[in-house]
Amino acid sequence: MNANKTLTHTNGADTDAGDLMSRRTFAKVLFGGVGLCYAGAIGYPIYRYLASPIERSMETTKVSEVTLPDAATLELGAAMMFKFGSKPAMLIHHKDDTWSAMEAVCTHLACTVQYQAEENRIYCACHGGVYDAKTGAAVSGPPPKGLKAFNVKVQDGTVTVSKV
Amino acid sequence: MAKLIASLYGWVDSRLGLEEMLKFAKKKTVPVHKHSFWYYWGGISLFFFIVQAFTGVLLLVYYRPGPDAYESVRQITYEIHFGWLIRSAHSWSANLMVASVFIHMFSVYFMKAYRAPREFGWWSGMLLLIITLLFGFSGYLLPMDELAYFATKVGLEIPNALPIIGEPMTNLFRGGLEVGELTVQRFFALHVVVMPALFLPILVFHLWLVQKHGNATIPSEAEKPKSEQKSIPFFPNFLMKDLAMWLIALNVMALFASLFPWDLGEVADPLKPAPTGIHPEWYFMSAFQVLKIMGSVFPGALGEGLGITIFTLGLVLWTLIPLYDGKHEKGRRARNATYFGLLALAILVITTIWGYMVL
Structure with missing residues (x-):
């Protein structure tokens, strides 16, 4: 200067x-x-x-559809985890032989949620959030909204999960 | 706004004494004479070191030592955006740093700036030079390509030839009997943690000494009466010139790094023969060539041992020069020191050129 x-x-x-x-x-x-x-x-x-x-x-x-070839062998009342794009997701085979799939990321603070078969609910261990096992809707605890749900299609023993 | 800045400056100044430092910096002067140009090379070396630290941290973001080393460098070079540029800048700046450190050392030597009271400046500088070369050697292995593998394999044969402690020490550095993924892991720890931890305090010491004693003037200038010795203030005049040099250094480095991107060879394979024409980096070429000459004159371990001894002896004499030629006087000792410097420079240059000619 x-x-x-x-x-x-x-x-x-x-x-x-x-x-x-x-x-x-x-x-x-x-x-x-x-x-x-x-x-x-x-x-x-x-x-x-x-x-x-x-x-x-x-x-x-950017993935909009995931095919899970072995998922049809999933027992009744059981769930499996898979990757949808970069995020963990959950496929549940209900006791009435219906299927649901949703993003397994808690809407509260992004912990990965788990399916609890005996109580037929989705539970987040981090802060005790509870979601409905069929729809993923928030039931109790801190989650502000439900889990992001996917469409499930079962055909010839192959399960296809796609964005709604 | 200006008032706010002024009051903020006042707040900081009253706590840190910025004005005092500024006053000190303004009082400090740098001699001006026909060889003033050489004063910039320490600063240029420092600049390249800063570039090394900066680009090194960036490479650390993706580099994985161990079995994944080559693959991670391949990803940096070919998949990560501008990864090739960051890596190339790191390699080029490393070479330019070694070059400017050498220029700095020889200019200090021939200007006799190692004389009292600046002996510790010379010795700390020699330590920095040695660590700089070790930085180069350890960093060279990290990509784990063919050249890196053989350079390290050959380079480690030199300490291996030392009597008694040579073998166990080399095995310790290598992490086994052969260069492999464990060697990469070790060299990585040395390159990014141990050597910076050694280098930085010595660098701070070195820079503090420069602040304490100021720049040495050349003997022919020191003889003149005080009124005829010219100088400029360090702040802002010399600092501005220094920064201008840094800008030039940055431009040169950026030009080389982008126009001649650093190569990545094939993955190291211990079962593959060394490629023909393989040779060390230029700054190890002289040592390589001396060892080769010694080996052909005195066959076997004798030649190698003799080569290492001569190099070590030369280095020790070089380091101890302030003890031999430490007083500010002309005469036989001063002349001998200069001749010794010219001899060292000549040997370095000639053996380097010789080394490249017989490739």
Whole structure:
């Protein structure tokens, strides 16, 4: 800064004050602009570098349908976990031979929930949230809303789970 | 807004004494003479070290030591966005750092800046140089490609040749009898934890000494009467020039890193013969060539042992130079020290070129 001042003074000994100001403003804008270019040229690659896995996991969330070839052998009153995109999901074979599937991520604070067969409910061990085993609707505890439910189709021993 | 900043500055200043530091920095001067250019090289080395720390942390985000080492570097180079650039910057900046450290060392030597009271500056600098070279050696293995594998295998043969302690020590560093995934794991721990932990305090010591004693002027300048010795304030004049040099260094490094991206060879395979024309990095070429010459003159372990002895002896003499030529006087000792420096430089340059010519 000081160096700039002396430079302008010696160069512009006979210029008026207005000229001096504009010259300083010009230098400021110039250095600021070049500095921003450097910050961008360094910052952008680093951001993209660090963000690489985010982009990839975004890709995996784009899944709209998952096929589970062995799921039809699931016993009555049992549940299995599978991955829907990047998130854990749950397939339940009810005692009345109906099926439900839902995202197994608690709507409260994102713990993975479990199916409790003896009480026929979905339970979150973290803070005691309870969901309905058939619909995934919130029953009691802290969850603000129900679990995200999926469509289930059973055909020739293969279970297909898709987004609603 | 300006008032707010001023009061905030005042608050911080009254607690940290910023004005005092500024006053100190303004009082500090840097000599100006026809060899002032060489004063920048310590700063340039420091800049490249900062780049190393920065890009190193970024690589740490994806690098996996152990059996996955090669695959993770392959992913960094080919799959992660701009991973090739970060890795290339780390490699190029490493080489440029070694180069500027060498330039810094030789300029300090020939300007006789190691003389009293700056002996500890010289010795801490020598330690930093050795750790810098070890940084290079340990980092070179981490990608675990063919070149990395053989470079480490050959490099470890040198401590292995030391009498008595050589073998057990080398096995300890290698984590076994052969270079493998355990070696990578060990070198990784050395490269990212142990060596920075050794390097940083020595660096702080080194920089503190520069603050304490200031830049040494050259002997021919020191002879002149005080009124004829020119200097500029460290702050802001020299600092601005220093930062301008850093900008140039950044541009050079970025240019090399993006135009000549660092290669990744094939995965290391202990059953594959070494590729023809394999050679060490340029900063180990001189040592490599001396060992080769010694080996051809004195066959067997004798040549290797003699080569290592000569190098160690040279290094010890080089380090102890302030004890031999420590006083501010001309004369036989001062001249001999300069001749010794020229001899060392000549041997280094000639054996390096020789090494590349016989590849």
